[in-house]
Amino acid sequence: MAIITYREALNQALREEMRRDPRVFLMGEEVGLYQGAYKVSQGLLEEFGPKRIIDTPISEAGFTGVGIGAAMVGLRPIVEMMTFNFALVAVDQIVNQAAKILYMSGGQYNVPMVIRGPGGPAHQLAAQHSQSMESYFYHVPGLKIVRPGTPKDAKGLLKSAIRDDDPVIFIESELLYGTKGEVPDGEYTIPLGVADIKREGRDVTIVAYSTMLLLALQAAEELEKEGIFAEVVDPRTLRPLDTELIIGSIKKTNRAVVMESGAGFGGIGTVIGEIISEQAFDYLDAPVERVTGANAPTPYAKNLERAKVPSKERVVAAVKKVLAI
């Protein structure tokens, strides 16, 4: 198995899928000549040419709509948001059109497209460039939402997203692009809607995805020194959500901490916490604890930004709280 970065893993997925299927193309700001604002599309213009690696004007609603129309008539577009914060400009196209067309047309037209790019708080980017966008979209039936946390998952899930027949919101992370991990040699995919146990444990389940996954794993390591064995579950796909695996883990550990980098109010963690309470209430030895981003925009100042997002210390404290230590 090769050890590569998250960025390279995404690049490999794009390259392999474009080689496999001529209907797949990539469209977005700076994806071609500049090779991607975060270099995810490095080298793709050279291999596939400007017909399939398409630089767009700064025009998110416009080119997202173009992707929808192209998908309706048989292509498989990948639309890149330079950062997912900009997807808000295209929300009408994503929510009112992409997510609804299959339903409104009574199943006649589907929209097989991927809308991808980085999201989440990162590197002092402040309020408008530093939001976790998954909660904005997870409310919408018709969208699938993926948030990979490792290079292996990033590659396998992106390949599945590209082959999926529905619109997929695929949110990467600026903070993860440079992280490294083992990626299997040869062709593989990871199905959407299948969670993964990233670390086995028996005392508490920590549900965490994307950048929060790394924090959860660090916290688990620290807890182990105190004899507490945390199981870390990575949903990977938020919609569809693998509730079975999450609930199975809770039944084993009887305690749950749910993490997310976005604001906790109305967030993904609220939903996962609620599902755990509904489906595993009898197995819980303590109320579900959530570790979330603060209910404030992301500030610029380094110390304030640090306070905005969950920390390892907060995860450790949450685990101890559900263990009543």
Place this chain on the structure above:
Amino acid sequence: MQKLEHKELVDLLRQMLLMRRFEEKCAEMYALGKIGGFLHLYIGQEAVATGAISVLRPDDYVIASYREHGHALAKGSDPRKVMAELFGRADGLCKGKGGSMHLFDKTHHFLGGHAIVAGQIPIGTGAAFASQYEGKDQVTLCFFGDAAVNQGVFHEALNLAALWHLPIVYICENNRYGMGTAVARATSVKDLYRRAEAYGMPGEAVDGMDVLAVRECVGLAVERARRERIPSFIEAKTYRFRGHSMADPGTYRTKEEVEQEKQRDPLLLFRNHLMAEAVVKESDWKALEKEVRATVEEAVRYADASPEPPVEWLHTDVYVSER
């Protein structure tokens, strides 16, 4: 453009008549409570969809706004399935899930009615993009109202279409009111076709009450798109005789204005023209009326007989795997 054969002229007349009688029946059915929701009638604008769509091949694409019954019928949709959709029935075009504002018909390359003003413009542009990408010579007609030109996506889509040489014709049906707001109160430059200049795209105005004029103008633009990959913007100047929707009494315009516009009823203008040219006789017109009324009655019968969609359908078609 070539002179039309007798049959083609009669087909245009039949098409406009079908739209008119179909929608008059829709109004009746709405009053009876058989059709719910919003119902935006196309009455007065029939010459635009009829003339424009008449130049297309069956594999060309059409996309429209929420006032799209006429476009669906002109593209070939079965009137029975359209009516059943308006009735919210299982045999409707979209299984009763779309309704008046969301008619889609994949077999006829109709990409749907879209109910967010201008929301369909980039999507139609995407269909044209796909034709370009796959090296096919299909053309897309993208219909919208006058109010849509003030939305951001209108600008974004036309910029992309011109930049990428996409085979699309944008047809703005200027019926002079965006809901209750007159064009002059909403749009800084009243000649909407001039917007095309901003994108280096041919822009033209046409009398939207004259089906042959629309046909000719759109025909040239479609050929330009098909052969030369030059997108166009056409402003069809028309008028809607009814309110914005069935819920709108239309008090923002005077009776005199509406009466005056009705003098230019596109259906009657065309019928009179064909009679003056001796293409159709009074007896032909009566026969057409009879035929069209029978089609509409049959559509209502079919819709009435169709069952309500089963409740399980609430959860189907959300995702392809659950189709």
